[in-house]
Amino acid sequence: QKEVEQNSGPLSVPEGAIASLNCTYSDRVSQSFFWYRQYSGKSPELIMSIYSNGDKEDGRFTAQLNKASQYVSLLIRDSQPSDSATYLCAVNPIKAAGNKLTFGGGTRVLVKP
């Protein structure tokens, strides 16, 4: 079982719709969770971080965390063609040496005009 799992996609979303991305993790005591966006050929860019159960909103992005079920999700509202990218979920286990992050394989999102 992978430590952090994401559906590889592609997730095809019409422009203006909501894109819903999911991520599950295996380490029950993980405490920090992050979403990165990576455009093709570019480096990952941090877009959201979440540490407590519930929702966290930032512009068109909403991160949702459920530690009991060990999943974190990302909603992109009013999806735009510029949101087409690969989204990486990352988890920080509570006692990770060097404060390392464990990354999922990423979900590719395609927003179609």
Added chain:
Amino acid sequence: SQTIHQWPATLVQPVGSPLSLECTVEGTSNPNLYWYRQAAGRGLQLLFYSVGIGQISSEVPQNLSASRPQDRQFILSSKKLLLSDSGFYLCAWREEGSGGAQYEQYFGPGTRLTVT
């Protein structure tokens, strides 16, 4: 504000040649530093991390090595490149400390290496 630099941006090297990639961070002190590799169409693989000058931890046994000669400088090296070393090399940093937002890692622009 903090800035992370990597160079070169792209590199084409023959098999068996040496490698040196450099990463520097500005605007912070004693950061944790990380080297990742991303093969084409694949996920991020953590190669090395460092919590301080001269302190290097290796995640994957291979023909690569890392060094941290200065607080905000991280170098990735190889004596002899293999074809399988091709990929997108990313340096990342995070603030030293614990808790909350200090766990956030920020990536540099990356170096695209092609071994021929």
